[in-house]
Amino acid sequence: MARTQEIADGIYVIATDDYRLNTGLILGADKAMVIDTGAGPRQGAEIFRAARKITDLPFVVVNTHAHYDHFFGNAVFAADGTTDFWAHPNAERAMERYADRQRGYVETLEPEMAHHQGPNTDIIPPTRLLPGDGGRASFTRVDLGDRAVTLFYLGLGHTDNDVLAGVDEVLFTGDIVEQGADPAFDDSFPEVWVQTLATVAGLDRYHVFVPGHGTPVERTFVQRQSETMREAIDRIAASTSNPEAGPTTAAMYKLPYDAGVTRILLDRLAYLEEKGMMGEDLSVEDTPTGVTGPITTGEHA
Numbered sequence: 001m002a003r004t005q006e007i008a009d010g011i012y013v014i015a016t017d018d019y020r021l022n023t024g025l026i027l028g029a030d031k032a033m034v035i036d037t038g039a040g041p042r043q044g045a046e047i048f049r050a051a052r053k054i055t056d057l058p059f060v061v062v063n064t065h066a067h068y069d070h071f072f073g074n075a076v077f078a079a080d081g082t083t084d085f086w087a088h089p090n091a092e093r094a095m096e097r098y099a100d101r102q103r104g105y106v107e108t109l110e111p112e113m114a115h116h117q118g119p120n121t122d123i124i125p126p127t128r129l130l131p132g133d134g135g136r137a138s139f140t141r142v143d144l145g146d147r148a149v150t151l152f153y154l155g156l157g158h159t160d161n162d163v164l165a166g167v168d169e170v171l172f173t174g175d176i177v178e179q180g181a182d183p184a185f186d187d188s189f190p191e192v193w194v195q196t197l198a199t200v201a202g203l204d205r206y207h208v209f210v211p212g213h214g215t216p217v218e219r220t221f222v223q224r225q226s227e228t229m230r231e232a233i234d235r236i237a238a239s240t241s242n243p244e245a246g247p248t249t250a251a252m253y254k255l256p257y258d259a260g261v262t263r264i265l266l267d268r269l270a271y272l273e274e275k276g277m278m279g280e281d282l283s284v285e286d287t288p289t290g291v292t293g294p295i296t297t298g299e300h301a
């Protein structure tokens, strides 16, 4: 059952049970923006119906990044006539290459999507792209009529294609911010993510931060997530540079994340180091072929 909450004037969060996903809904005079569409036609339709209870306006869709739970519901909106699907250029690339391989993740909750059978199971890639190649921060404004939403790309983080959407005092952060669970490091760039989170926390005009999953949070939560991540990375670095302490196990006991997440973070840092992609100054310009990770490529699907 979708739960819809108006968190500011004409700005809603539609929360659905699967993946504890948050969808944003922003009303303008002429159009309404929908931020993230769910993991397939079932969740997509649930989100669509909840949004249609609020407004009859034509929809503009934003996908915050190229993970299945955020864009597999696009076809439901395309069937309603939506033609504008916004995302980052790196998300377009990731969806082109890997979206079909991600279908295996939704076998249980969205069997039609998993098998590409039945209505609204096509992959709908972005039709509108943020400027830039991901090498640096970029933004664009999407006019909804008497109100515009700013779409930001602030740098590498949870993935190489995270888009945030800001309007009035509300910022929809996608999975850059994670509430109620540890951050998902599988496809991430942890050292740069720390910086990106600090940048998000420093965006003074926003006061409500809506994560991709969980409940809306305040600025201090975002700041704390950045600091916790910094601390985790530093502890891993310290333990791996000390040959006395069995590198990974020692770190795992002291880290702020649970064991499974810690393992993923360790693996990801090791992978990036092997690729020569460590450091805070890393940009996507260093990764022309796209160094994404196992969620995007469907490795665990």
Ligand SMILES: [Zn+2]
Binding pocket: 065, 067, 158, 175, 184
């Ligand atoms: Zn994600």
